[in-house]
Amino acid sequence: MAMILIGFMGSGKSTVAKALGERLGLDVLELDDEINELSGKTIPEIFAEEGEAGFRKYEYSVLLAACENDGIISTGGGIVTYDDSYEIIRNTDRKVIFLNAAFDSLYERISDDNTRPLASRPREQVKVLYDSRIERYRAAADQEVDTACGLEDTVEAILSPTR
Numbered sequence: 001m002a003m004i005l006i007g008f009m010g011s012g013k014s015t016v017a018k019a020l021g022e023r024l025g026l027d028v029l030e031l032d033d034e035i036n037e038l039s040g041k042t043i044p045e046i047f048a049e050e051g052e053a054g055f056r057k058y059e060y061s062v063l064l065a066a067c068e069n070d071g072i073i074s075t076g077g078g079i080v081t082y083d084d085s086y087e088i089i090r091n092t093d094r095k096v097i098f099l100n101a102a103f104d105s106l107y108e109r110i111s112d113d114n115t116r117p118l119a120s121r122p123r124e125q126v127k128v129l130y131d132s133r134i135e136r137y138r139a140a141a142d143q144e145v146d147t148a149c150g151l152e153d154t155v156e157a158i159l160s161p162t163r
């Protein structure tokens with residue numbers, strides 16, 4: 001069952017993708033890692049040297065490439081802000097899962113992390129970013145899961161959505 005995981009920074013996409021990959025015996029593609037590989041740069045370097053616009057172009061091309069293979073795609077939180085990437089996710093045949101949590105717990109997980117350029121902004125600005133994305137996450141997703149229930153229950157909710 002090929003899937004795409006979307007959601008804000010700190011929502012647990014990478015952790016859930018890894019657990020799903022193990023359960024389903026599927027490969028997991030981390031788009032942030034693919035971007036590092038493609039560009040030869042870290043994410044903070046890309047933002048510093050090429051801006052967010054440059055980063056979104058890398059993100060779009062690794063998303064396109066990832067969709068060529070089966071498996072689970074774990075995306076970066078801002079992928080839905082770039083129209084071409086958003087259209088791919090909205091129109092894909094894969095199951096699209098939106099991992100969500102209360103903003104406070106997301107923020108707690110990301111605020112001290114210097115590998116995320118957009119999370120180093122003041123809290124109110126990060127909240128504005130979250131609020132501005134939520135509609136797109138919801139519009140693109142087949143299922144929304146609140147990760148407050150923990151990793152195991154999140155994985156179960158994705159694998160048995162009607163339970």
Ligand code: S3P
Pocket residue numbers: 007008009010013032043075076077078079115116117118
């Ligand atoms: C971003 C989220 C990050 C990474 C980049 C931009 C965003 O991925 O792609 O720092 O715009 O929300 P995670 O969601 O895995 O932190």
